[in-house]
Amino acid sequence: MMDSILQDWRIRLAGSTILLVTLMFALSVPAVGDELVLTSGRRLEGRLVSRDSNTVRFEIHKFGKTWEREYDVAEVTCVIEGELPAETKTAKQSALAAINAWTGPAYFVIPIHGTFGLEVTDATLKKCIAKARKVKATVIVFEVDSTGGRVSELIDMLKTLEDNKDIRFVAYIKQAASAAAFFSMACPDVVMSDTGMIGACVIYRKDAGGIPKNIEEKFESAARARFRAVVASAGHDPLLVEGMMRTEIVLSLTEAGGKPRIVKGEKGDKIFKAKDTILSLTGQEAIECGLSVGLADSAAQCNTALNIDEWREASQDGIKIVRKHRRKIELASRECIEATEATSKLLGRARQTIREAPGRITNARQAKKTIKLIREYENSLKHAERRLAKVAKLLAKYPLLEGRRMDDGKYIVKRERVIELRYSVRKWRESAEDARKRLKG
Numbered sequence: 001m002m003d004s005i006l007q008d009w010r011i012r013l014a015g016s017t018i019l020l021v022t023l024m025f026a027l028s029v030p031a032v033g034d035e036l037v038l039t040s041g042r043r044l045e046g047r048l049v050s051r052d053s054n055t056v057r058f059e060i061h062k063f064g065k066t067w068e069r070e071y072d073v074a075e076v077t078c079v080i081e082g083e084l085p086a087e088t089k090t091a092k093q094s095a096l097a098a099i100n101a102w103t104g105p106a107y108f109v110i111p112i113h114g115t116f117g118l119e120v121t122d123a124t125l126k127k128c129i130a131k132a133r134k135v136k137a138t139v140i141v142f143e144v145d146s147t148g149g150r151v152s153e154l155i156d157m158l159k160t161l162e163d164n165k166d167i168r169f170v171a172y173i174k175q176a177a178s179a180a181a182f183f184s185m186a187c188p189d190v191v192m193s194d195t196g197m198i199g200a201c202v203i204y205r206k207d208a209g210g211i212p213k214n215i216e217e218k219f220e221s222a223a224r225a226r227f228r229a230v231v232a233s234a235g236h237d238p239l240l241v242e243g244m245m246r247t248e249i250v251l252s253l254t255e256a257g258g259k260p261r262i263v264k265g266e267k268g269d270k271i272f273k274a275k276d277t278i279l280s281l282t283g284q285e286a287i288e289c290g291l292s293v294g295l296a297d298s299a300a301q302c303n304t305a306l307n308i309d310e311w312r313e314a315s316q317d318g319i320k321i322v323r324k325h326r327r328k329i330e331l332a333s334r335e336c337i338e339a340t341e342a343t344s345k346l347l348g349r350a351r352q353t354i355r356e357a358p359g360r361i362t363n364a365r366q367a368k369k370t371i372k373l374i375r376e377y378e379n380s381l382k383h384a385e386r387r388l389a390k391v392a393k394l395l396a397k398y399p400l401l402e403g404r405r406m407d408d409g410k411y412i413v414k415r416e417r418v419i420e421l422r423y424s425v426r427k428w429r430e431s432a433e434d435a436r437k438r439l440k441g
Contacts, residue, residue, distance in 0.1 A: 034058075035080040038071070039135045039315050048079050074313040105168075106314035108137035109299045111322045114329075116149025116179045118400040122156035124325045128318040129164055137314035139168045139306075142187065143299045148178025148201075149400065151223065158230055161186050170306065172299045173198050173292075177280075181244060185231045190292045191302045192283030198291070199280030201227075201244035236291055237262045243272070243279035250275050253289060260290040332394045333401060336412045339387040343421050346384055350377045350428050354435050367439055374436045381429035388422045 036044040036058045049057040049068060056071045056079075110128045114120055132140050148154075161169060171184035172191045176198040184190060184198060192198070224245055228238035239262045243251045252268030254261050262272060272289065273279045286292035294305030303311045354377070357370045395402055395415050402414045 036060075036071075037077040037080065038075050039077050040075070072316065074316050104303070104308055104310035104312065105138045106136055107139040107141055107170075107300075107303075107311050108132035108135065108314050108318050109141050109143055109316070110318040112142050112144045112146055112180065112183065113322070114146060114149075114326065115400055116146065116151075116157070116183075117153035118149065118398060119322075119326050119329055120146060120149065120153070120157075120180075121325070122153060122160055124322060125157050125160050128321050129160065129167070131317045131321065132167065132314065135315040135317065137167075139170060139308075139311065140318075141170045141172050141299045141302055142184070143172050143174070144176045144180055144184050145174040146176060146180035148180050151179060154179040154183060155226075157183060158186050170302055172296060172302050173283075173286075178202070182227050182230065182241075185236050185240065185291070186234050188234045189306055190236075190286065191294055191296050191305045192286050192292045194283060194295055194297070196283045196286070196295075197280055198286060199244045200278050201241070202278060237289070239264065240279070240289070240291060245278075247276050247278060249273070251279070260288060262289055329398065329401075332398055333404065333406060333412055335387075336391050336394055336401060337406065337410050339384075339391050340413045340418065340421060343384045343388060343425060346377075346380055347421075347424055347428060350381060350432065353377060354428065354432050358435055358439060361439070371436055371439050374432050374439070378429055378432045378436065381425050381432065384425050385422065385429070388418055388425065392418050392422070 034046060034048045036046065036048070036056070038044070044058065044060050044062075046061040046066070047059040049059050051057070051073075056073060056076050057068060058071065058079075059066055059068045108128075108131075110125070110132075112120055129140065168189070169187040170189040170191060171187040172193070173184055173196040174193045175196065176184040177200045179201075181198045181201050190198075224241060227245075228241045231241050232238045239251060242249055243262075250265055250271065251262055251273040252266055253270045253272045254263055254268035262268075281289065281291065283292065283295050287294065296302045296305050300313065303309070353373060357373065361367045361370055392415065395412075395418065401412050404412045406412070
């Protein structure tokens, strides 16, 4: 009798377990089978919740769990509609249509902010272009806000543009002086911001004291020829290069075939650049001379000036790559300042202790304390040596950091000063070791 009762309970328990497992599985299977396709290539199953002009909210179904996540529209390629219950299908059609009906080219923004050779580098540019290709962008918009920098870095970057001519390059200019101006004019399409400026391309080298000096005429002539060729290949007037680099020439504007034309001298209808000046253009002036195709409030709104009805941002990875590089530069700058400041203070304290402390010892207890203190200074000076070695490497890697003024008014030391500090640290560390050994003896 007891066995039959136990058997009956086992059957009931097994049936309840099967029912519970079946119910749990049914609940874990999403009722809606949408698929979100990201620009990274990743695919997520779940349910589209909502979509607006900036974000896509998607309910992800995975491992029997569900959770919602919001994506930037730039991260989304499309949403593939699955088998939907009839009552929800109509409510979601507009959202799906809005995502899947994106038309026009995909654009990719790359910030060109800061100094060429420091914040702006060819290595970073190559990474950004590679990423743009990966997300299938057909238009790259360079958001230019730079006063220039190293010509050698500019030349490398111009070569990179030349190697990727199948992509449409657009320069959206907030500020483009010197090297940044040449880089911008290497792009076939130039769009200016309302307050934008381009020009002032005098090339110079710094002397031993860091004072800018004009380069020799033969080097400047070679540079002008090279930049004229680059600008002409992008479809712009090479006389712009002459006007931005030479003070002695006069340029004027005329019209030919209904389009603006720049001519040398005063033969045109309007003086465009007077003698003894360097050419710099505002947004409106850049349009008047034919350099710029129009104005825009932001890089994302350049499509109107470019006669593109609609476009979508392929990805924001260019902004992220540049931001990561700039963060490295910022950390390197801070380390250079903090390491040299801390070392200078440490040297001041160590000198005083090593020179004076041994002479004030009157008993064994004081001697023991002094030995311990000197040992601590030895260790601190060893640490300072390692930090200064790191600073020397950073300044070798980023030469343009030397002597740079930070936003807080502090200056990054030059390599000569780092060499002096390293010598002093080594000298006083050895003195501390000698003093400690004498006291022990």
